[in-house]
Amino acid sequence: MKFLPMIFRNVFRNKIRSLFTAASIAVSLFLVVTLYSLITAQEESTDANSQANRVAVLHEAGLAGNLPISYVNRISRVPGVIHTIPMSWFGGNYREETTQFPQFATDAKELFNVYPELTIPADELEAWQNDKTGCVVGALIARNKGWKIGSKIPLQGNIYPANLELTVRGIYDGPPTMDRGWVLFHFDYFDESLKKLNYPNSGNAGLVMIRAESAAKMPEVMQAITAAFESSDAPVKPMTEKDFAASFMEMMGNVRGFIRMTSTAVVLALLCVAANTMAMSVRERTREIALLKAIGFNQSTILGMFLAESVTIGVLGGILGALGAKLLFYSVDLSSIDAGLGMFYIPWRTALWGLALAAVVGLLSGLIPAWRAAHVSVIEGLRKVV
Amino acid sequence: MSDNHTDAVVQLLNVSKGFTRGSQEIPVLTNTTLHIPKGDFVAVMGPSGSGKSTLLNLCAGLDRPTTGKVIVNDQDLGQLSEAGLSRWRSENLGFIFQMFNLMPVLTAQENVELPLMLTPLSRAERRKQAETSLRIVGLADRADHYPRQLSGGQEQRVAIARALANDPVLLLADEPTGNLDATSAQEVLDLLDSLNEQFGTTIIMVTHDPKAARRAKRLLHLEKGTFVQADIDELEHAR
Numbered sequence: 001m002k003f004l005p006m007i008f009r010n011v012f013r014n015k016i017r018s019l020f021t022a023a024s025i026a027v028s029l030f031l032v033v034t035l036y037s038l039i040t041a042q043e044e045s046t047d048a049n050s051q052a053n054r055v056a057v058l059h060e061a062g063l064a065g066n067l068p069i070s071y072v073n074r075i076s077r078v079p080g081v082i083h084t085i086p087m088s089w090f091g092g093n094y095r096e097e098t099t100q101f102p103q104f105a106t107d108a109k110e111l112f113n114v115y116p117e118l119t120i121p122a123d124e125l126e127a128w129q130n131d132k133t134g135c136v137v138g139a140l141i142a143r144n145k146g147w148k149i150g151s152k153i154p155l156q157g158n159i160y161p162a163n164l165e166l167t168v169r170g171i172y173d174g175p176p177t178m179d180r181g182w183v184l185f186h187f188d189y190f191d192e193s194l195k196k197l198n199y200p201n202s203g204n205a206g207l208v209m210i211r212a213e214s215a216a217k218m219p220e221v222m223q224a225i226t227a228a229f230e231s232s233d234a235p236v237k238p239m240t241e242k243d244f245a246a247s248f249m250e251m252m253g254n255v256r257g258f259i260r261m262t263s264t265a266v267v268l269a270l271l272c273v274a275a276n277t278m279a280m281s282v283r284e285r286t287r288e289i290a291l292l293k294a295i296g297f298n299q300s301t302i303l304g305m306f307l308a309e310s311v312t313i314g315v316l317g318g319i320l321g322a323l324g325a326k327l328l329f330y331s332v333d334l335s336s337i338d339a340g341l342g343m344f345y346i347p348w349r350t351a352l353w354g355l356a357l358a359a360v361v362g363l364l365s366g367l368i369p370a371w372r373a374a375h376v377s378v379i380e381g382l383r384k385v386v
Numbered sequence: 387m388s389d390n391h392t393d394a395v396v397q398l399l400n401v402s403k404g405f406t407r408g409s410q411e412i413p414v415l416t417n418t419t420l421h422i423p424k425g426d427f428v429a430v431m432g433p434s435g436s437g438k439s440t441l442l443n444l445c446a447g448l449d450r451p452t453t454g455k456v457i458v459n460d461q462d463l464g465q466l467s468e469a470g471l472s473r474w475r476s477e478n479l480g481f482i483f484q485m486f487n488l489m490p491v492l493t494a495q496e497n498v499e500l501p502l503m504l505t506p507l508s509r510a511e512r513r514k515q516a517e518t519s520l521r522i523v524g525l526a527d528r529a530d531h532y533p534r535q536l537s538g539g540q541e542q543r544v545a546i547a548r549a550l551a552n553d554p555v556l557l558l559a560d561e562p563t564g565n566l567d568a569t570s571a572q573e574v575l576d577l578l579d580s581l582n583e584q585f586g587t588t589i590i591m592v593t594h595d596p597k598a599a600r601r602a603k604r605l606l607h608l609e610k611g612t613f614v615q616a617d618i619d620e621l622e623h624a625r
Contacts, residue, residue, distance in 0.1 A: 002503055009491040291487045294448065295501045295548075296476020298469050378448045382483065 003301075007308045011316075014281070018313055021277040025317025025358055026324065028270045032263045033325045033346060033354035039249075039256055040350045045343065046245040048177040052116060053215050056244040057208040057225055060235040066204035067234055069191070072107075075208055078224045080217040083113040086187050086205030092155030092164065094145075101141055103155060103183045105190035105205075108136075114211045117174050124149065124170030132189050134169035138180035140335035140343075142171045153183065160201075162193035179343055181335070267361060274365030278310045282369045282376075289373050290381020299374040306370035307363060314362020315355065322354025394457075395556055395588045396422040396445055401454030403440055403611075414440045416611040417454070427582040427589045429599035431616070432608030438592045441608065442558050445590060446479055447471040459555045476504040480549030480587075484561040486541040488533040494520065494544045495529040501552045519547035523577060539570025546577055550587075557581070559591040563598050575601045 011018055057075060059065025069086060076084040090103040108129045112118055120136060127149075128134045137147055147153070153166040166185050174180055187205070194202035210225075212218045222238040229236045239247065249255055282289070292302060326346040334341035398420040404413040414437045422428055430438050443449035444456050447463045456463045459478050466474055480501075488497045498516040507515065520526045523543040533541055542562060549557055559578065563571035579601055581587045593599050607616035 002509070006489070006492065006496075013491050287485075287487065288489060291481075291483075291489075292500075293472065294446065294475065294481055295479075296472050296474075296504050298472040300469075301504075379443055382487070 003305055003308075007305055007312065010281075010285075010305075011309050011312050017277060017280070018316075021274055021313050022317040022320060024273050025270055025314060025361060026321035028266045029318055029321030029354050029358055030325045032266055032357070033322045033350055034329075035259045035263060036353070037325075037329075037344070037346045037350045039259060040347045041343070041345055042245060042249065044347045044349075045177040046242045048175070049117070050215075050240065050242050052114075052241070053212040053218055054114065054241040055210050055212055055218060055222055055225075055238050056241060057210060057236050057238045058244075059207075060237045062237070062247075063206065065234065066201060066206060067208055067236065069187070069203050069205050071229070071234075071236070072205065072208050074228065075210060075225055078221060078228065080213045080221040080224070081210050082213050083110050083211040085110045085114045085209050086207075087209050088187065088190060088204075088206040089159070090155060090157070090164070090185075090190065091159045092157050094153065094155060100158070101181055101183065102179065103185070105187040106184050108184075108186055111184060112172075114209050115174075115178070116211075117178050118172045119174060120170050120172040128169035131167065131169050132186055133165060133167055135166040135183055135185035136170040136172050137168055137184075138182050139171055139173040140180040141183065142168070143333075144181075144335050144337075147171075155183075160194060161197050161199060162190070164190065164193060176343070176345060181343070267357065270361055271365050274310065274314065274361060275368060277313070278306070278366050278369035279372075281309070282306065282373045285373075286376055286381045287383075289376045290378045293376065293378045294382065302376075303370045303374040306373045307366045310366025310370070311359050311362040314358045314360075314365070317362075318355040318358025322351050322358060325354070326351035393423045394421040395424045395426070395459055396420065396590070397455075397457040398441075398444065398451075399455040399457070401444065401451045401456060403437070403444065403449070403451050414611050415444075415451075418612065420606070420613070422588065422590065424588055425582070425586040427578070427601075427603045428591070428606055429602035429604070430590060430592045430606045430608060431594065431596070431599055436608040437611045438608055439560065442560055442590065442592055445556070446481070446558055447475060473504075476501055476552065478555045480552065480554035480557045482542070482545050482549050482557065482559040482562045484564040486533070486538070486545045486565070488541055488544055488548075490533050493530050493532055494525060494536065494547075497533070497544055498547045498551050500548060505552065515551055516547070519551045520544070522550060522581075523547045537570070538566050539573055542566060542570065542574050543577065546574070546581075550581065555588065557587050557589045559589060561593055561595075562591060563593065563595060571595075571598065 057067070059067055072084050072086050075081060085107040086105070088105040090105060091100055092103055093100065112120065112125065124136070128136050135153060141147070147168050149168055149171070151168040153168065155164040155166065157163055164185065166183070172180070191202055212221045218240060225236060225238045289302060326348070329344065329346050334344055398418050401415055401418045402413065403415040404411050430441060432438050440449065444451055445458060447466065450464065461474060463471065489500065492500070495513070495516050498519050499512045502512040502515055517526060517529065520529055523546050525540060525543050525547065528536060528540060533544070536544065562578070563574055566574060575598055578589055578591065582589055591598070591602060599605055605616065607614050
């Protein structure tokens with residue numbers, strides 16, 4: 001501890017170099033932490049949502065298949081199932097926009113029972129339930145699009161030939177782990193629109209989302225649902241909400257592998273930059289190191305001092321990069337750019353992991369230079385002085 | 387050379403030291419024996435390559451002899467490991483260098499405290515001892531100045547204060563006036579003189595300057611790795 005003041009002053013003796021090194025660590029860690037948060041925020045979100053004991057029932061063929069709407073009632077009768085809703089992805093274009101946001105046809109009476117984390121004022125919920133063409137929208141997308149109660153949302157069908165004319169009747173909210181960028185409307189309105197056009201696929205839901213009585217009952221419920229439709233024309237595949245979310249990540253390819261590979265490359269490049277800085281610092285201070293050794297500083301003390309210097313630079317970069325990313329994504333409202341980004345955040349564990357990674361980068365980058373410092377020859381270091 | 391060795395602080399017994407360059411063995415010190423009693427102030431002179439610096443390195447335990455023994459303050463330095471030598475140096479030696487070698491990031495006070503950081507002294511005790519050392523060299527009022535804010539002479543006096551801080555048995559000075567103007571050199575030599583006279587500090591000073599050597603109690607002249615008799619007036623005249 002008594003060497004700390006000297007260590008800190010040596011860290012900042014060449015301010016520009018130290019700040020550039022810390023900045024390169026900060027920028028790299030910002031990138032790594034942000035990339036990793038794509039995974040960890042998703043994991044944290046599904047972990048939090050798994051408390052609701054939800055199961056997604058899909059066609060055995062996956063999202064490509066459809067389930068007859070009658071399944072909703074049949075599934076609701078399976079012991080252990082307490083609430084059931086259909087969910088059909090509409091995938092329409094809003095006005096001239098080409099980027100789609102989540103739009104689901106569902107059951108207005110049961111939705112908030114299946115998703116109890118979501119909140120909505122009672123009068124708005126009632127207004128939605130009583131208006132067939134009404135919809136409720138998430139707080140983030142409402143803010144992003146400037147929607148208020150009464151706003152009209154025209155959706156042009158992309159997957160389906162129908163166009164929908166929706167009216168906002170309520171705005172729901174919820175915890176940060178829940179998607180607050182959905183537009184939810186009546187399944188009946190959606191289905192009737194298809195029927196009017198004699199669309200052959202009407203009367204089907206994309207999936208059925210259920211809420212089980214308890215986590216312990218979920219395997220039993222899933223088995224019972226599978227068995228109930230085993231010999232039907234549309235056999236089903238129930239998945240916990242967590243597995244369902246994971247299957248989405250899989251659909252995106254080996255995202256984890258890509259993120260890990262990119263992060264590893266970034267960290268290795270960073271190691272070289274930081275090690276070069278420390279090596280320069282040692283070279284410049286050969287005489288000082290020799291002096292320290294001459295007056296009695298031993299190798300391990302000098303090794304420790306130089307390692308502490310490089311760890312300090314690493315941690316400084318980590319604070320700027322990892323904690324800076326946490327602060328930035330916390331304070332900047334990404335949903336104003338895109339409602340889908342509103343769910344993105346840097347989990348604390350990822351930010352702290354980034355900080356620890358910065359310290360490890362500092363430590364590893366300092367190893368060889370510090371070892372060289374500890375082994376500086378006093379006689380050569382001081383040249384002919386002593 | 388002294389014949390009474392019972393009070394010797396430094397003893398070199400049949401010490402030889404050579405370096406290997408390629409396949410060639412280059413002798414630097416040859417079968418040298420030396421006794422420096424406590425309280426002595428010895429100036430070591432000699433041409434470049436005569437072995438002056440090697441002599442200091444051996445006395446400081448920074449180098450080991452090829453043959454023979456180096457005993458300082460009753461400690462055979464050959465018996466100590468590298469870590470043991472580091473600890474021993476921090477407890478027994480003070481160094482003064484031609485280039486001062488102060489830490490630029492530390493104030494005068496902190497530079498003086500540096501060797502004390504290896505001791506179990508508390509921060510307050512270290513501070514007090516460093517203040518005393520700075521007072522001895524007449525720089526108590528410059529305690530908070532950084533080396534870049536001091537003149538060369540002042541820097542060397544801070545270096546002397548640092549060398550004194552741990553109350554060393556032996557002070558090794560390598561051309562302490564070599565980088566100073568005449569006035570500053572005089573001040574530094576006065577200081578070394580008074581340390582030797584008032585505190586009885588044993589000093590070995592390597593110098594090329596006969597005027598500096600005159601301030602010592604004894605002159606040792608090295609020629610090709612062995613001590614030879616020399617008269618300081620002749621040396622001065624030779625320059």
